[in-house]
Amino acid sequence: MKGTTLAELLHLARRRLSDAGIEGAAFDARLLVEDITGTTRSEAITDPDRLIDADMLTAVDAALSRRISGEPVHRILGYREFHGLRFSLSAETLEPRPDTETLVDAMVPLLAEIGERKGTCSILDLGTGTGAIALALLAAVPRASALGVDISEDALDTAARNARGLGLSERFKALRSNWFEGISGQFDAIVSNPPYIRSAEIETLQKEVRNFDPLRALDGGADGLDAYRTIARESARHLETGGFVAVEIGSSQKAEVTDIFLGAGFLMKTALRDLTGNDRVLMFTGGGKA
Incomplete structure (x- = not known):
């Protein structure tokens, strides 16, 4: 050539x-x-x-x-754009995808209002991966701070590197934790794009996903709902009064995930679809505190 x-x-x-x-x-x-x-x-x-x-x-x-x-x-x-920002990728992080921007867009005005009212607002990002959700929220809401947790040290290193690259390190902290195990305190918002693929369906995914995305960021257990049960069960004691829980879901999981959170005492605030019209984000208040 x-x-x-x-x-x-x-x-x-x-x-x-x-x-x-x-x-x-x-x-x-x-x-x-x-x-x-x-x-x-x-x-x-x-x-x-x-x-x-x-x-x-x-x-x-x-x-x-x-x-x-x-x-x-x-x-x-080695990188992907998300919500107008560039995020480095690594072996144990998912690629941030446009569907997840639905969650960010929904949370920005709510967090901005909390920040105006309280002077600050705090975010817990469960399974932070590249840090995309938390860092996009911080970029859009200057009064916000975020704790990004993940079980993977590789993911946490990547999220911290992305925070530095975006000039958001002062408002972002990365912590190794298996969901809530290492978490203390309360937050104005708890957000997550958890694993939600049924274990038996992993082998049916496109090879780009099956062979290159980290398995534990995909596998949601036998029915794909394990992470939602944990989040619904544990979030209430880590949520400030008037706070919100927002989760990304698979396109067919709206009813099941809603039932899990309602059963844990939460109230449905809103359900949102992504740009292709699929159910994508559920937002809840309370857990008995709102």
Whole structure:
């Protein structure tokens, strides 16, 4: 590929992914080429004859091979955008996905109001992973602080690194805990995107998810509801009066998760759908305290 231009490289990358049956081949090819060559979409139009050096061609070739093997494009890049922010990924973190922005968007005005009224507001993010939910909330609500907990040291290191990169370290703390085991105190909001896939369904997931997302961030137990039972059972004693619990759910779990929280004494505040129209976020108040 000596003497290959930017335009030729983009064409070859698209064709290689497309021939391998990769869905969204053109988009993935563009992301990989732009990231590795340091070019932009506009430069592909204004400077298509730019020559790409041999090291970059080798790197693009390796990245395309990884994508063809099933590795998701954002895992290859090492980061993903979420709520307008860039989050580094690691082996034991889920990729933050657009569906989860529904939870952030729902919580921002509520937390802002609490912050205005109290002068501050506190967030507990259970299973924080990359820190995406907590850090997106902190970026949008300057008076908020957050504790992100996870059982994985790798995830906690990644979340802390993301907090530093976004300039939010002073308001974010990462703590190793198996759900509430290491938690003390109360919070204005408890948020979580917990594992909610049924154990028996893990093997039916796309290979991009099954082979590259961390299993314990996916597996919700036999019925996919184990984490919700824990959150519903333990949240009340860690929730400030007037606080909220917000959880992401699988698209078919609204009724079951609602029943779990109502059975624990919570009140339903709202249920939200994502941009594709699927049930995605449930928000509750109280646990006998609201």
